[in-house]
Amino acid sequence: MPRPILATISTEAMAYNLAQVKSRIQQVQQSSLAYAHRQVMTIAVIKANAYGHGTLNAIKGFAQADALGMIDLADAVLCRENGWDKPILLLEGFFDASDIPLLQHHQLTTAIHHDEQVALLSEAKAVGKPIDVMVKFNTGMNRLGFHISRASHVLDQLHQLQKNNIVGRIGCMTHFANADLCHDAVDESLAQMNRIKDLFGDRVSVCNSAASLRYPEFALVGTENWIRPGICLYGSTPFQTDKEGIPDVVFKPVMTLTARVLAVQSIQKGASIGYGSTFTATEAMRIAVVACGYADGYPRSAKLGTPVMVDGIASRIIGRVSMDMLTVDITHIPNVGVHSQVVLWGEGGPSIDQVAESAGRIGYELMCNLAKRVPLQIVE
Ligand SMILES: Cc1ncc(COP(=O)(O)O)c(C=O)c1O
Known part of the structure; x- marks a missing residue:
């Protein structure tokens, strides 16, 4: 008999938590006519083996998500092989030229955060459907992403790749450093995205769990908004200290x-x-x-x-x-x-x-x- 320890994973709780986040945004959307024509799509973030819950379990629990977000190409392939046919976003993009045929074959959307990735795409052969990309901007986290001032330049290069059938749709994204805190820096990050989002045909992705819950109106900045909640979908809080202004949304433990x-x-x-x-x-x-x-x-x-x-x-x-x-x-x-x-x-x-x-x-x-x-x- 194995050691008597067990982690149970509730896919029902995953589905419930996903619905909670969606309804939080919908409430805000319904509060103003200005938001009426904005679309909100949910990318369930399942990196790191779905935060320890198992990638394949997450596919079941988040069946109602519009997309999945993850880091590892191998996980993306696993999801495709197990029937996930909706979009998949690689949050750090690809790491090597040899990844590109897999992106094409499995129709994966990739973040582009560095010139090196654009250069690798420029050398790729067009095969099948072009690759959708999300250009990642560094708006204060100082980890991954282009500076906002480079938006037009990067976009020109990607438009060229679009003509060559390498790149498909082009959107933009950022990741907040301080969405779990009430912080001016979050407003400043969003202001930067507002300056460039129109260049990207208004396909925008900015909100993680903390931002989706604390600043749900940020999930409606573009015409087509892709929110990227992770931790709250597993029933845990993104807020450690500053809990001011957080709604009373109850998540179930997964x-x-x-x-x-x-x-x-x-x-x-x-x-x-x-x-x-x-x-x-x-x-x-x-x-x-x-x-x-x-x-x-x-x-x-x-x-x-x-x-x-x-x-x-x-x-x-x-x-x-x-x-x-x-x-x-x-x-x-x-x-x-x-x-x-x-x-x-x-x-x-x-x-x-x-x-x-x-x-x-x-x-x-x-x-x-x-x-x-x-x-x-x-x-x-
Ligand atoms: C780019 C990106 N988006 C979204 C998330 C989800 O964040 P959270 O689990 O805080 O909702 C993460 C996780 O760190 C991330 O790296």
């Missing part, structure tokens, strides 16, 4: 991490638990030893008191998280024994964000760090 009790220890006052003896009992206690550790992706930095749910009753972690086990106070839960179930995060337990906060981490890290050795079970 990943639920559970493990079973391997052993129960009764300890006396003054006894310590685990590596480093970081916790010492001030009274007689019962401790459950649970089959989940940092090698499963549970954060070792989880503090004393990090919440867990044991047999439906709230409890806390005590002692250090070790590689394969962690320890939980069950003094107040007398019926717990070997095989009892512990919810570490997700449905019926603490939220992944609560655990992340208690460990000085973010929900993104916890879900992406779920270890390969943890079996994933899909719940439809």
Whole structure:
């Protein structure tokens, strides 16, 4: 029998969260006639193995998305091979000339963020349908993208490639550095995109989860808007600190991490638990030893008191998280024994964000760090 640990993935929750984001934007759209003719398309971001949830699970859960966004070409090919026939956007574009035939064959949309990519396209042969591109602009993140001042120049080159049947539709995109904060820098980024978006036939993509939720009107800046939510689709928050102005949208947890009790220890006052003896009992206690550790992706930095749910009753972690086990106070839960179930995060337990906060981490890290050795079970 495998170790008693399991991550269940709810495709129903994925679909629900996707609908929540769409309806948030629709509400704003319906509030003004000025937005009546704006189209909003949703790109579900499924990079990094769908934030740890499994690429193929994500195809099912986000079946109602208009497109998928990811980084790895191999994941894009996997999606095509498994029946995803709507657009796929490669968020960092392609990395090598040898990628271009795959873009053509699988009709993948690629970000273009660097002259090198334009040069590689210029050397490509036109085969089949031309490649749709999104030109990425650096509006303050200073990671990927052209400076706004280069928009006309890059566009001229891409128009030439359009004539040669290499490039198809051309849109523009940016990625905000501070959409999770109330910040003037976000307005400044959007102002830069507003200056150039008309050049791109108004196909625009600016909003991640934080921007879609905090600034839904930004999702309506162009005629054809492609929003790119990621984290909120998995039921975790993009907002760590500044929560001002965030709507009351409730997302469902998609990943639920559970493990079973391997052993129960009764300890006396003054006894310590685990590596480093970081916790010492001030009274007689019962401790459950649970089959989940940092090698499963549970954060070792989880503090004393990090919440867990044991047999439906709230409890806390005590002692250090070790590689394969962690320890939980069950003094107040007398019926717990070997095989009892512990919810570490997700449905019926603490939220992944609560655990992340208690460990000085973010929900993104916890879900992406779920270890390969943890079996994933899909719940439809
Ligand atoms: C270019 C791009 N767009 C969208 C997203 C989705 O962001 P989030 O998960 O914060 O919604 C990411 C993720 O980092 C990204 O890199």
